[in-house]
Amino acid sequence: AQSVTQLGSHVSVSEGALVLLRCNYSSSVPPYLFWYVQYPNQGLQLLLKYTSAATLVKGINGFEAEFKKSETSFHLTKPSAHMSDAAEYFCAVTWNNNAGNMLTFGGGTRLMVKP
Amino acid sequence: DTGVSQDPRHKITKRGQNVTFRCDPISEHNRLYWYRQTLGQGPEFLTYFQNEAQLEKSRLLSDRFSAERPKGSFSTLEIQRTEQGDSAMYLCANSLDRGNEQFFGPGTRLTVL
Numbered sequence: 319a320q321s322v323t324q325l326g327s328h329v330s331v332s333e334g335a336l337v338l339l340r341c342n343y344s345s346s347v348p349p350y351l352f353w354y355v356q357y358p359n360q361g362l363q364l365l366l367k368y369t370s371a372a373t374l375v376k377g378i379n380g381f382e383a384e385f386k387k388s389e390t391s392f393h394l395t396k397p398s399a400h401m402s403d404a405a406e407y408f409c410a411v412t413w414n415n416n417a418g419n420m421l422t423f424g425g426g427t428r429l430m431v432k433p
Numbered sequence: 434d435t436g437v438s439q440d441p442r443h444k445i446t447k448r449g450q451n452v453t454f455r456c457d458p459i460s461e462h463n464r465l466y467w468y469r470q471t472l473g474q475g476p477e478f479l480t481y482f483q484n485e486a487q488l489e490k491s492r493l494l495s496d497r498f499s500a501e502r503p504k505g506s507f508s509t510l511e512i513q514r515t516e517q518g519d520s521a522m523y524l525c526a527n528s529l530d531r532g533n534e535q536f537f538g539p540g541t542r543l544t545v546l
Binding site for chain 1 (some may be wrong): 435437439464466468473474475476477478481483488489524526528534535536537538539540542
């Protein structure tokens, strides 16, 4: 079965430190990959997406992610954390043989940023 | 603000009551999705419309759930005879075409007492 796994339900970093949120997927067909951010009591906002173009994808708020087919990974990074980055982050996957393109989400990673 | 609106934002109901949620999508986005998100989890797919046609339903969508999208515009999600296990955030999302990102509404948080 096709699935997505986010390692680490909680990640804590200091302000200014590197942010690394992990996402791995399982798929036998090429994936479309997304990272969304969710602030408390709000919907999901798209950070970035990979749809078979460049493997290094730049998103909003200084985030980027690299698609590594050999590792079936799409980890999210940001060089320097800001207090406003504290939120829940979701990796999501769909596949190009999925006509409906419904998203399968990982369990989420809550990012905490310490002053 | 993604341009997707949902109403109401919060709903508290007693077990056994019926509830209906509404999603107003971005105009011209022909794909509309409903997801359910329970506390501490990622969203789970419920159902999908392309224009007015409901093309796929998850096994999560029991017989008590029904969704419509008349005329391919707004959509409603109704839950009949609510149960405490239905308590969750219900999210609506739209996309323009395959492979494109889905734009999410703010969600409706349902609490069943």
